[in-house]
Amino acid sequence: MKVTVLILTKDNEELITNCLNSVKDWAKEIVIVDSGSQDKTLKICQAFDCTIHEVGWRGFSGQRNMAARKTSGEWLLYLDPDERVTKKLRDEIALLPEENGVSAYAVNRENIILGKFLIKGGWYPDEQVRLVRRKELLGWEGVLHEYPKVRRGIGKLTGAIVHLTHRGINWSLEKTIGYTDQEAALYFKAGHGSVRWWHLFLAPIKEFWWRGLAKLGLFEGTEGVITVLYQAFDAFLVKAKIWELQKGKSWKQVYEEVDERLRREGKY
Incomplete structure (x- = not known):
């Protein structure tokens, strides 16, 4: 399966490089939707040959919906700058067929909190629906904990996204x-x-x-x-x-x- 990676950014120069490194040799296309970065974020993204769109902030769901309209890719993987795609997840997605009877896939998320991967406390597996078929996407909804509405079922992958959060x-x-x-x-x-x-x-x-x-x-x-x-x-x-x-x-x-x-x- 060929995947377009969509990333929302704003002043993420400290995080974006390794996010891009985790998908640069694997993604069909990397699309950046930026909402007004004043640091080196866009310069870094340009060095990775990303497609960049600068748009005003319209909420997380609005930004994710906008990102989907900025590409013709069939399968979309949504990432945040503080996330990295693991090799296991990349390999798992690469082996998926283009036609598979589902509209999207949920992935596990490994939350690194205060420098430690926390499993207990309700932090893992922290399933997130992030791999979505563009033509099956009805739209992202929600203000804080946004989620995609899709036409058909949602599959489950065993690979994970690493999330570098609660950084102090x-x-x-x-x-x-x-x-x-x-x-x-x-x-x-x-x-x-x-x-x-x-x-x-x-x-x-x-x-x-x-x-x-x-x-x-x-x-x-x-x-x-x-x-x-x-x-x-x-x-x-x-x-x-x-x-x-x-x-x-x-x-x-x-x-x-x-x-x-x-x-x-x-x-x-």
Whole structure:
């Protein structure tokens, strides 16, 4: 099977080279959909003779749909710059027939977190539908955890993509701000019930129990413990931000009202 690789980029100069190295001698074509890189990302991609399209950001699903429209390739493999295709997966895909009765394939993803491949804690096999037949693709959907809708069935491959994620505590914190904003907004828009004080305890406790104990994440060494606690913190943040949205006032407005009340009370 001949494959076109599609990669979404923006300021990924530290990661893109080895992503491209993992597919350069195997892919029929490499298509880059870039949303405004200011670093050396595009220069690196040009050196690999990639087809480059610069488009405005329209969300992960929108970018993936745009990428599919930028190629005539029959089979599309979607990658992120922090991912690498293993030799086992490349060989497995190469042996697949062009006509095989399915619209897409799911692959395993090996998550390297804080430098360690985590298996426990719900991190593996982390199946992702990434190999898609273009004419069978109805479109990618979802804001945070996007997925492709296809016409027919989805097969399963045994090979894996390596995912170099959670690259340090500060990196994770920076990503968490944006992701929890989006997740909270989605729940709020869907009419999430009122967040009470006990929800702020229950959400992280539930996440800690599931990842740390049910999925044995606490038995993955220091990296596993940090990750379990961090995911519990993430669950707390989502609930807190939903509560924040449910207040219906900006913090600027809240503090203006507090300031005015204290002034009227003669506090200052």
